[in-house]
Amino acid sequence: MLRFLCLLVVSAVLADRATYHNYQVRRVVPENQEQLEALTELENNPNGLSFWSRPFRVQKAVDIMVPPHMLPRFNEIVASLNLKTEVYISNVQHLIDTERPKVRPRADFGWTDYYTLDEINAWLDSLVENYPNVVTPISLGRSYEGREIRGVKVSFKEGNRAVILEGGIHAREWISVATVTYILNKLLTSDDPVIQDLAQSFDYYVFPSVNPDGYVYTHTTDRMWRKTRSLGGNRCYGADANRNFDFHWLEIGASNSPCSETYAGSSPFSEIEARLLSNFLTSISDKFDVYLAFHSYSQLLLFPYGHNSDPVSNYDELLALGTAAAEALAKNNGTEYTVGNIYDTIYPTSGVSMDWVRGVFDTPYTFTWELRDTGKYGFVLPASQIIDTAEETLNSAVVILQHAKENLPRK
Ligand SMILES: [Zn+2]
Numbered sequence: 001m002l003r004f005l006c007l008l009v010v011s012a013v014l015a016d017r018a019t020y021h022n023y024q025v026r027r028v029v030p031e032n033q034e035q036l037e038a039l040t041e042l043e044n045n046p047n048g049l050s051f052w053s054r055p056f057r058v059q060k061a062v063d064i065m066v067p068p069h070m071l072p073r074f075n076e077i078v079a080s081l082n083l084k085t086e087v088y089i090s091n092v093q094h095l096i097d098t099e100r101p102k103v104r105p106r107a108d109f110g111w112t113d114y115y116t117l118d119e120i121n122a123w124l125d126s127l128v129e130n131y132p133n134v135v136t137p138i139s140l141g142r143s144y145e146g147r148e149i150r151g152v153k154v155s156f157k158e159g160n161r162a163v164i165l166e167g168g169i170h171a172r173e174w175i176s177v178a179t180v181t182y183i184l185n186k187l188l189t190s191d192d193p194v195i196q197d198l199a200q201s202f203d204y205y206v207f208p209s210v211n212p213d214g215y216v217y218t219h220t221t222d223r224m225w226r227k228t229r230s231l232g233g234n235r236c237y238g239a240d241a242n243r244n245f246d247f248h249w250l251e252i253g254a255s256n257s258p259c260s261e262t263y264a265g266s267s268p269f270s271e272i273e274a275r276l277l278s279n280f281l282t283s284i285s286d287k288f289d290v291y292l293a294f295h296s297y298s299q300l301l302l303f304p305y306g307h308n309s310d311p312v313s314n315y316d317e318l319l320a321l322g323t324a325a326a327e328a329l330a331k332n333n334g335t336e337y338t339v340g341n342i343y344d345t346i347y348p349t350s351g352v353s354m355d356w357v358r359g360v361f362d363t364p365y366t367f368t369w370e371l372r373d374t375g376k377y378g379f380v381l382p383a384s385q386i387i388d389t390a391e392e393t394l395n396s397a398v399v400i401l402q403h404a405k406e407n408l409p410r411k
Pocket residue numbers: 170173294295296
């Protein structure tokens with residue numbers, strides 16, 4: 001009887017995991033204003049469709065995940081609008097099932113697989129233990145569901161200016177978390193003299209997973225979860241923590257509907273995760289000049305702002321620096337990035353962490369990566385691409401850090 005009950009419980013748990021069998025991701029390119037407006041309308045009333053990227057501009061591709069039961073309706077809609085569509089992913093569940101290696105590598109931690117929050121935290125503990133004079137643990141506080149938001153400070157000497165690395169604010173963007181841990185590891189272990197020099201020239205505050213509830217949820221329950229896990233209105237969970245920062249909050253490119261993927265939260269910093277991160281950054285705001293945030297996907301290197309296209313005071317410097325960084329990124333594998341401010345390069349948006357940092361502290365070097373790929377795998381980038389992705393990303397970060405080192409303090 002007991003065994004039967006156990007089986008029942010196990011199957012209930014397994015059955016509660018979201019699946020995406022035969023969900024397609026369709027790419028649509030609006031070619032005129034009417035099509036663009038219709039897509040925007042559809043995004044506001046998605047009815048089961050999930051927009052992986054947002055309609056914003058004519059000729060700019062939009063990726064939409066379509067459940068199998070919605071395919072006939074979706075096809076009717078695109079036909080009626082004369083929209084051309086392409087099947088970018090034919091079965092999202094297949095990507096999820098093959099995303100990770102069949103056999104977990106034997107090492108405790110590494111970059112040929114994606115790791116759980118507990119495994120990442122255990123690895124952070126091991127760094128503190130193995131580098132006692134260099135690595136110190138940091139806790140931002142506890143998430144909505146009570147998890148510690150963990151990070152570390154890496155400091156080889158006193159008196160350094162600081163760099164912040166932010167990962168995982170969007171739960172499903174696993175490559176962000178893996179890339180941040182990869183860079184952290186290289187700061188401590190690289191035998192490349194350039195990286196060793198940069199590791200020693202700055203202090204680094206590294207937060208691989210600033211939305212731990214969401215990250216855990218993507219591992220246990222729904223691989224495609226993006227938001228936090230706070231309970232909002234209409235029995236919908238979560239807000240987009242990267243629309244929740246108190247800078248031009250909810251002005252543009254964010255939603256006030258609790259069920260939306262880009263719900264900005266009930267008020268600025270309503271999400272404890274965003275609030276705790278902002279509190280910590282405020283407490284060290286006189287110490288850092290570089291803020292690097294990691295997302296996926298699209299292969300973009302972005303700088304402020306998202307709420308309008310007005311150039312920041314060092315726009316030319318950031319554009320040239322971003323372009324040089326993207327060139328360095330392309331060297332290993334030819335991975336092509338587009339560089340620019342958020343508003344013009346991806347889409348208008350507000351309340352994002354990087355813009356808040358720039359707007360409130362006037363931090364001179366703030367960048368956000370939208371990592372691999374350009375849509376073949378989307379958010380479900382195979383673990384076999386982690387090392388190449390992280391290594392090329394590190395190469396681009398090196399360019400930014402070297403420039404910062406040469407140009408700080410700012411006159
Ligand atoms: Zn993101």
